[in-house]
Amino acid sequence: MPEPxxxxxxxxxxxxxxxxxxxxxxxLVLAAFAPLPPTTLPLLEAAGMVLARDVVARDNVxxxxxxxxxxxxxxxxxxxxxxxxxxxxxxIAGHVAAGQRDVPPLGAGAAIRIMTGAPLPVGAxxxxxxxxxxxxxxxxQPGLETVLIYRAAGPLDNVREAGEDIARxxxxxxxxxxxxxxxxxLIAAAGEPRVCVHRRPVVAVLSTGNEVLPPGNELTPGTIxxxxxxxIGALARSWGADVRLLGIAQDSVTDLIGRLDQARDADLIVTxxxxxxxxxxxxxxxxxxxxxxxxxxxxxxxxxxxxxxHIGLVPLLGLPGNPVAAAVSFIxxxxxxxxxxxxxxxxxxRTVEVISADGIDNRGQRRHYVRVRLEPGDGSPAVARxxxxxxxxxxxxxxxxxxxxxxxxDVERALPGTRLRxxxxx
Ligand code: AMP
Ligand code: MG
Numbered sequence: 001m002p003e004p005x006x007x008x009x010x011x012x013x014x015x016x017x018x019x020x021x022x023x024x025x026x027x028l029v030l031a032a033f034a035p036l037p038p039t040t041l042p043l044l045e046a047a048g049m050v051l052a053r054d055v056v057a058r059d060n061v062x063x064x065x066x067x068x069x070x071x072x073x074x075x076x077x078x079x080x081x082x083x084x085x086x087x088x089x090x091x092i093a094g095h096v097a098a099g100q101r102d103v104p105p106l107g108a109g110a111a112i113r114i115m116t117g118a119p120l121p122v123g124a125x126x127x128x129x130x131x132x133x134x135x136x137x138x139x140x141q142p143g144l145e146t147v148l149i150y151r152a153a154g155p156l157d158n159v160r161e162a163g164e165d166i167a168r169x170x171x172x173x174x175x176x177x178x179x180x181x182x183x184x185x186l187i188a189a190a191g192e193p194r195v196c197v198h199r200r201p202v203v204a205v206l207s208t209g210n211e212v213l214p215p216g217n218e219l220t221p222g223t224i225x226x227x228x229x230x231x232i233g234a235l236a237r238s239w240g241a242d243v244r245l246l247g248i249a250q251d252s253v254t255d256l257i258g259r260l261d262q263a264r265d266a267d268l269i270v271t272x273x274x275x276x277x278x279x280x281x282x283x284x285x286x287x288x289x290x291x292x293x294x295x296x297x298x299x300x301x302x303x304x305x306x307x308x309x310h311i312g313l314v315p316l317l318g319l320p321g322n323p324v325a326a327a328v329s330f331i332x333x334x335x336x337x338x339x340x341x342x343x344x345x346x347x348x349x350r351t352v353e354v355i356s357a358d359g360i361d362n363r364g365q366r367r368h369y370v371r372v373r374l375e376p377g378d379g380s381p382a383v384a385r386x387x388x389x390x391x392x393x394x395x396x397x398x399x400x401x402x403x404x405x406x407x408x409x410d411v412e413r414a415l416p417g418t419r420l421r422x423x424x425x426x
Pocket of ligand 1: 209281
């Protein structure tokens, strides 16, 4: 049996005055993080990450003047009199395909058959679509020597100018910007195969508890399977972190220290369990002896006890053990910390206004995060319905939920029909 904990730190948590509110706790946590140093990644690996350096176009996009359509390159002036009843007939002087290097120039009074993306012949200033000629896009017929043009082309009709999308030397993407797929495409088109982004944080995840077994194990009396590591790990990964699982620590100082030691190079350690008032809640004691720690009783539900501190230089977030309390606390405190390390300017969760279908009791002046399902309201805010039992250990209702409805500290009872905000869970 491990030694029961001696109360190394005073226990201020019964004292409501010394409870901290969610916003103050978050502010204290966030103050310990900064954007991580830049790293250079291939474009696809940088999807969703934050640019650490501006990207300037190496080349024009598009790089050369080209045709936006399959059709005939002409001089617009040569087609000025063309109408549907009185087409202009021009000799076909050549053929140019996309990727073709040697493009014949276009002389006056002629047309060159041209494909989408092919360089515009020198001398041409417009393209007439096949649909407005005598061919309607049929295959090139050898021996067909003239083309009938049924519509007068204006200068630059169906012509894409060099650099019309992005000009060489101008900014394609700016520092601080989140790289979405189209941004990455622009950067690729402008000639950069890699970008400089804030690197992903390494988040080390540790479960604790003598009763906790890895998921593949057969249960023995008194044991449960570890769900926290996988929930926390999956959340961290979905937010952009690299996850390192440290396994499950026994409720013993030696095992805790040994496992935490494997995370000396992590950017954040996240533990679950062992931070409340039980005899074997040793995480706080280990933090106290090995590093520095603050434990707060945060005014939130679920998830009251929260430890935050450092082991060596590594910040540690000590979440409660109950699966929903752990997940909700990690969403509220861990996500902003990870986003800040990734360089995101916005660390707040995305919230929407909803209408609560149910009445919700909220005594005790805590911020209550209620697991709800959202039903689309036609035109008006979505309707939020309680997703199931709300106990701090009831993971099935979190799995069933689309959002966490926020009932503020000062609302003792939210009546059905109340407008509230909700954090989206996807
Ligand atoms: P603790 O905060 O360590 O007292 O744990 C609170 C509750 O959460 C207890 O019922 C634990 O068995 C449970 N618990 C702790 N860690 C985990 C875990 N990794 N997975 C699932 N349940 C856990
Ligand atoms: Mg425990």
